[in-house]
Amino acid sequence: MLSALIRFAFIVCLAFIAAYVCLIHWGALVAITAGIAILAIPLVYSYINLARLLKYAQDDKVESIPLPSGYWEVVYFRLQRLVRSLKLQIRSIEQQHNRFIEAFQASPNGILMLDGQDHIEWCNAIAERFFGLHFKRDVMQRINFLIRRPEFIQYLTRRQFEEPLLLERMGPDSNLSLMLQAFPFGDKRHLLLVQDVTDLQKADAMRRDFVANVSHEMRTPITVLMGFLETMQSLDLDKAQQHQYFDMMMSQSQRMKSLVEDLLTLANLEANTLPAPLQVINVDTLMALLKNDAQALSQNKHTFEFKSSTPLNLMGEEREILSAFGNLVSNAIRYTPDAGYVTAHWQVNDQGQGEFSVMDSGPGIASEHLSRLTERFYRIDRSRSRDTGGTGLGLAIVKHIANRHQAQLIIESVPGKGSTFTLRFPKERLTALTT
Numbered sequence: 001m002l003s004a005l006i007r008f009a010f011i012v013c014l015a016f017i018a019a020y021v022c023l024i025h026w027g028a029l030v031a032i033t034a035g036i037a038i039l040a041i042p043l044v045y046s047y048i049n050l051a052r053l054l055k056y057a058q059d060d061k062v063e064s065i066p067l068p069s070g071y072w073e074v075v076y077f078r079l080q081r082l083v084r085s086l087k088l089q090i091r092s093i094e095q096q097h098n099r100f101i102e103a104f105q106a107s108p109n110g111i112l113m114l115d116g117q118d119h120i121e122w123c124n125a126i127a128e129r130f131f132g133l134h135f136k137r138d139v140m141q142r143i144n145f146l147i148r149r150p151e152f153i154q155y156l157t158r159r160q161f162e163e164p165l166l167l168e169r170m171g172p173d174s175n176l177s178l179m180l181q182a183f184p185f186g187d188k189r190h191l192l193l194v195q196d197v198t199d200l201q202k203a204d205a206m207r208r209d210f211v212a213n214v215s216h217e218m219r220t221p222i223t224v225l226m227g228f229l230e231t232m233q234s235l236d237l238d239k240a241q242q243h244q245y246f247d248m249m250m251s252q253s254q255r256m257k258s259l260v261e262d263l264l265t266l267a268n269l270e271a272n273t274l275p276a277p278l279q280v281i282n283v284d285t286l287m288a289l290l291k292n293d294a295q296a297l298s299q300n301k302h303t304f305e306f307k308s309s310t311p312l313n314l315m316g317e318e319r320e321i322l323s324a325f326g327n328l329v330s331n332a333i334r335y336t337p338d339a340g341y342v343t344a345h346w347q348v349n350d351q352g353q354g355e356f357s358v359m360d361s362g363p364g365i366a367s368e369h370l371s372r373l374t375e376r377f378y379r380i381d382r383s384r385s386r387d388t389g390g391t392g393l394g395l396a397i398v399k400h401i402a403n404r405h406q407a408q409l410i411i412e413s414v415p416g417k418g419s420t421f422t423l424r425f426p427k428e429r430l431t432a433l434t435t
C-alpha cells in the first residue's frame with residue numbers, strides 16, 4: 001500500500017514539475033496537456049494490464065500470463081497463486097470424489113442414493129443391473145416410478161427402515177432374490193443398499209428340501225416297523241410268522257441304516273473340500289473286488305464283463321474310489337432287468353485321461369433326467385428305485401468323489417437301449433506304479 005502511495009506521489013510530482021517547466025517555456029495550454037499526459041500514464045498502463053488479464057481469464061489461462069513489471073506484477077502473481085491453489089483443491093476434491101464413486105462401483109451390492117423426495121441422485125452399476133435402471137436416463141427420477149413392485153412401494157411409503165425387505169423374482173431374467181434396506185443420512189436423504197441373496201435363498205430352499213426328503217425317507221421304514229411291532233404285540237403269532245415279520249423288520253432297519261450311512265458319507269465328503277490324496281490304487285485288484293460284489297448282487301441274473309485295457313493305475317483315495325465305482329456298478333445291476341448285460345471298463349482315452357465306464361443294457365434314461373441325476377434324493381421312478389433299496393444318494397456321492405479327484409462324471413443314455421456312466425480322471429492321476 002505504501003509503495004503504491006509513493007508511486008502515486010512520484011507521478012503527481014513528475015506531472016507538476018513537467019507542467020511547471022512547460023508553463024515557463026510554452027505557456028499554460030502546453031503545461032496542462034503535459035501534466036494530464038503524465039498523470040494518464042498509470043491509467044493507460046493499468047488499462048492495458050486489465051485488458052490482458054481479461055483475455056487470459058476468458059481462456060482460463062490466468063496461471064500462464066507473463067508477469068509484467070511494476071505494480072501489476074504483484075497483482076498477477078497473487079491472482080495466479082490463488083487460481084493455482086483453487087485448482088489444486090478442486091482436483092483433489094475431484095480425485096476424492098472419483099475414489100468414492102470407484103469404491104461404490106466396486107461394491108458387490110447395489111447402492112442407490114435418494115434425496116428427500118426419493119429421487120435417484122446416484123446409483124452404481126450393480127443397482128442398474130438389479131433393477132434394469134439406466135443412471136444417465138433415470139437420474140432424478142422418483143424411484144417408486146421405476147421400481148413398481150407393490151411391496152417396495154409400501155416399504156418406501158411406510159418409512160420404517162429398521163427391517164430389510166426381500167424382493168423375489170427380480171432382475172432381467174426374474175431369477176434374482178434381492179434383500180434391500182434404506183439407511184437415512186444427511187439432509188433427509190437415504191442410502192438404499194441392495195444385496196443379491198439368490199444363492200442364500202437357494203441354499204435355504206435346498207436345506208428345507210433336504211430335511212423334508214430325509215424325514216420322508218425315514219418315515220416310511222419307521223411307519224412300517226411300527227406297524228409290524230403293533231401287529232406282533234396284538235396278535236399271537238406262530239414261530240414261522242414271527243420269523244417272517246422279523247425278516248421284514250430287518251429289511252426296513254437295513255434300509256434306514258444304509259440311508260444314515262449314505263448321509264454320513266455325503267456329509268463327510270462335503271466337509272472335506274481338499275483334493276483327494278495321491279495314493280496308488282491297484283485298479284486290477286479293485287476290478288476283481290467289484291466283480292465279486294456284482295455277482296453277489298446280481299445272483300447270476302446278469303451277464304458281466306469286467307475288463308482293463310491299460311496297465312496304468314489310479315492315484316486317489318482307495319475307499320472313495322471303490323465306493324464310486326461300486327455305486328455305478330450296483331446301479332447298472334439294479335436298474336437292468338434280469339438277463340441283461342453289464343460291462344465295466346478301465347482304459348486310457350486318446351487324450352491320455354483315465355476312464356472307468358459302466359455300460360448296461362437296461363431301460364436307459366430320458367434326456368430330461370440326465371442333468372438332475374446327481375442331485376440328492378433324485379430318482380426317476382421313486383417306487384421302482386425304492387423297490388431296489390435305492391435312496392437317491394448314490395450318484396450324489398459319486399459326483400462328490402469325482403470332484404475330490406478332479407474327475408468328470410459323464411452320463412450317456414439311450415432310452416430303451418441302455419446307459420453308460422463314465423468317470424474321467426485327469427492324466428495327472430494316472431501312474432505306472434503298482435501297490
Ligand SMILES: Nc1ncnc2c1ncn2[C@@H]1O[C@H](COP(=O)(O)OP(=O)(O)OP(=O)(O)O)[C@@H](O)[C@H]1O
Nearest residue numbers: 331332335379380381385390391392393394395396
Ligand atoms: N444304470 C442306470 N440305468 C437306469 N437308471 C439309472 C441308472 N443309474 C441310476 N439310475 C437312475 O438314477 C437315479 C439316481 O441314482 P442314485 O444312484 O443316485 O440313487 P439310487 O440308486 O436310487 O439310490 P442309492 O444309490 O442311494 O441306493 C436312480 O433312482 C435311477 O432312477
Ligand SMILES: [Mg+2]
Nearest residue numbers: 331390394395
Ligand atoms: Mg444308486
